Amino acid sequence: MKILVIGSGGREHALAWKIRQSPLVDDVFCAPGNPGMDAIGPCFDVDPTDLHTMQELVLQVSPDLVVIGPEAPLAAGLSDALRARGFDVFGPSQQAAQLESSKGFAKDLMTKYQIPTAAYGRFTDLTEALDYLETLAPPYVIKADGLAAGKGVVICDSLETAENEVEAMMTGKFGPASSEIVIEEFMQGEEASIFVLTDGDGALYLPSVQDHKRVGEGDTGPNTGGMGAYAPAPVVTPRILELVQTLIAEPLIAGMAEDGMPYQGVLYIGIMVTESGPRVVEFNARFGDPECQALMAGMSGDIVPALLICATGGLALAHRQIAEMMGLQDFRPAATVVMASKGYPEAYEKGSPIKGIETAEKVDGVTVFQAGTSVDAAGQLVSNGGRVLAVTSTGETLEAAFTNAYAGIGHIDWPGGFYRQDIGWRVRG
Ligand code: AMP
Numbered sequence: 001m002k003i004l005v006i007g008s009g010g011r012e013h014a015l016a017w018k019i020r021q022s023p024l025v026d027d028v029f030c031a032p033g034n035p036g037m038d039a040i041g042p043c044f045d046v047d048p049t050d051l052h053t054m055q056e057l058v059l060q061v062s063p064d065l066v067v068i069g070p071e072a073p074l075a076a077g078l079s080d081a082l083r084a085r086g087f088d089v090f091g092p093s094q095q096a097a098q099l100e101s102s103k104g105f106a107k108d109l110m111t112k113y114q115i116p117t118a119a120y121g122r123f124t125d126l127t128e129a130l131d132y133l134e135t136l137a138p139p140y141v142i143k144a145d146g147l148a149a150g151k152g153v154v155i156c157d158s159l160e161t162a163e164n165e166v167e168a169m170m171t172g173k174f175g176p177a178s179s180e181i182v183i184e185e186f187m188q189g190e191e192a193s194i195f196v197l198t199d200g201d202g203a204l205y206l207p208s209v210q211d212h213k214r215v216g217e218g219d220t221g222p223n224t225g226g227m228g229a230y231a232p233a234p235v236v237t238p239r240i241l242e243l244v245q246t247l248i249a250e251p252l253i254a255g256m257a258e259d260g261m262p263y264q265g266v267l268y269i270g271i272m273v274t275e276s277g278p279r280v281v282e283f284n285a286r287f288g289d290p291e292c293q294a295l296m297a298g299m300s301g302d303i304v305p306a307l308l309i310c311a312t313g314g315l316a317l318a319h320r321q322i323a324e325m326m327g328l329q330d331f332r333p334a335a336t337v338v339m340a341s342k343g344y345p346e347a348y349e350k351g352s353p354i355k356g357i358e359t360a361e362k363v364d365g366v367t368v369f370q371a372g373t374s375v376d377a378a379g380q381l382v383s384n385g386g387r388v389l390a391v392t393s394t395g396e397t398l399e400a401a402f403t404n405a406y407a408g409i410g411h412i413d414w415p416g417g418f419y420r421q422d423i424g425w426r427v428r429g
């Protein structure tokens with residue numbers, strides 16, 4: 001079969017790499033892809049949110065399955081447009097993807113289905129928002145309603161900074177994405193992520209993951225898309241996972257189906273493990289990046305049957321066999337460390353040469369996934385984005401996986417890059 005992977009990040013490189021290993025797959029195509037994905041299959045230089053061009057491309061390639069990696073094309077309605085033309089798509093509808101594209105939508109659904117999360121208010125009126133702030137105690141959690149490239153959540157320690165932030169957001173800080181805001185109660189605890197594959201009815205739970213969102217050592221500095229991740233996450237005990245299933249995932253999947261907007265694809269549940277159990281921090285409508293890199297590396301079996309059944313239905317009856325085909329029963333501990341351009345997440349330079357990927361991949365268990373890379377006129381791999389490589393490894397234990405990943409990084413020769421030395425500090429002893 002032919003599979004088309006949409007996206008160009010490390011997440012999509014990992015998906016395409018895993019899909020390519022399936023005995024069911026003859027060809028993998030990527031749109032737009034990156035130099036790492038180019039080595040897996042033909043890449044088409046298109047904008048995934050341009051629905052017209054994407055439909056033309058899909059008609060031309062005629063894939064048996066389209067796998068949509070990032071949130072922007074989901075929010076733009078790409079899965080609906082392709083399904084309407086009869087294609088099988090792994091990725092939720094535009095309506096269901098509002099779980100990520102509108103924080104207020106997600107919070108309202110959680111209230112409706114009685115899913116544990118932080119108390120909140122939704123506001124389009126500045127005075128009402130400021131009045132609500134005064135009823136809360138610090139720290140204050142302020143969120144732009146719409147997509148803001150991972151920067152739309154600000155946590156403020158004082159009422160004054162919170163008031164300023166609310167005003168900045170509602171007067172255009174993130175454009176239309178913050179004309180509506182959500183103000184939330186602060187939740188104390190340790191964060192983790194649960195990825196659930198679903199066809200809108202059945203559900204398959206992947207190993208839990210933890211990522212590091214902050215740019216600096218010791219989890220300090222500004223938020224990024226993610227500087228590293230590992231799976232499984234010990235904080236998600238069997239008991240916590242059971243609570244996530246029964247109190248969060250099952251009511252959400254069943255409720256959305258009943259409400260006529262079944263969720264098909266991967267559901268990303270960001271949880272806070274609090275003293276009173278897991279509570280939802282956020283939902284996303286896609287795999288995490290770099291969480292996906294760790295999950296794909298650790299999975300010993302075939303992911304394609306799972307992706308297909310989420311797109312076509314029937315998971316509830318087959319989920320045990322699908323889990324076996326994926327090799328979930330012997331998932332290998334996996335770690336990924338992101339190398340980013342110096343300066344990220346603020347301004348950074350592009351075009352700095354990267355060498356040593358092949359040597360890094362000779363280290364036991366290591367695979368290097370590419371994100372913001374390109375090839376220059378001389379054929380040299382160079383940096384072309386903020387997050388550039390995800391050096392990923394499996395190991396007997398998480399500690400061994402990290403030892404391998406950092407050994408891999410040691411072979412990468414990229415003067416323009418940096419990485420955090422302390423990814424996985426909770427599990428590295
Ligand atoms: P989000 O984009 O909603 O995941 O928020 C980004 C980050 O802000 C999360 O990963 C948390 O670290 C933090 N955060 C968001 N909401 C809350 C909350 N209600 N309480 C504590 N921390 C939060």
Ligand code: GLY
Pocket residue numbers: 211225226284287288289290291
């Ligand atoms: N690594 C966090 C995310 O993908 O949203």
